[in-house]
C-alpha cells in the first residue's frame with residue numbers, strides 16, 4: 001500500500017512540477033508586492049505607530065531579508081525535490097529582495113538623515129550593524145544590476161562566480177539583524193538559523209547527500 005502511494009505521488013509530482021512553477025511564478029510577484037502595498041496603505045492611513053520612520057525601516061528590512069531567504073531556498077529545493085524548473089523563481093524573488101533593501105536604505109538616507117552625506121558615512125563607518133547592512137545592500141544592488149541580460153552575456157562564466165556573493169549578502173544581512181536588535185531578542189536568530197541551513201547547501205558533502213536522496 002505504502003509503495004503504491006509513493007509510486008502514485010512520485011508519478012503525479014513528475015507530471016506536474018513544471019505546471020506548479022507556472023502557478024508559483026505570478027504568485028511570487030504578487031506575494032512580493034503585497035508587503036509594499038500594505039506599508040504604503042499604513043503610511044497613508046497614519047497606521048505606523050509612534051515612530052513611523054523606524055517602523056517602516058524595520059518592515060522593509062524584514063521583508064528584504066525574508067525574500068532573500070526565499071530566493072536562497074530555491075537551490076536546496078531544486079536539489080532535494082529534483083525540480084530544475086523552480087530555478088525560474090530565483091531571479092524575480094532575488095530582485096524583489098534587492099528592491100526592498102534599496103527602499104530600506106533610501107528611507108535611512110532620506111527620511112532619517114535628510115541626505116546629509118557626512119553623517120550618513122559616519123554612521124556607516126562607526127556602527128558595526130550599519131556597516132554589515134550596508135555591505136549586504138551593496139552586494140545585493142550589484143547582483144541586481146548584473147542580473148540584466150546584457151551582463152549575463154558580457155560576464156559569461158564569471159557571472160556565476162559573481163552571483164555566489166549572494167551567500168555573503170545573506171550572511172551579512174543576518175548579522176546586521178542580530179546586531180540591530182536588543183540582546184535577548186530571539187527573532188533574528190531564527191532568521192540566522194534558516195540562513196545557515198540554506199548556506200550549508202553550498203557544501204559539497206551536503207549537496208551529495210541531497211542528490212543521493214532523489
Ligand code: HEM
Pocket residue numbers: 054057058059060061062064065068101104105108130133134135136137138140173176177180181
Ligand atoms: C543598505 C544599507 C542598510 C542600512 C543603512 C540599514 C539600516 C538599518 C537601520 C537603521 C535599522 C533599524 C535599527 C534600529 O532598530 O534602530 C535596520 C534594521 C534592519 N535591517 Fe537594515 N540596513 C541596511 C541594509 C539592510 C539589508 C540589505 C537587509 C536585508 C537584506 C536589512 C535588514 C534589516 C532588518 C531585518 C532589520 C531589523 C528589523 C527589525 O528590527 O524588525 N538591512 N537597518
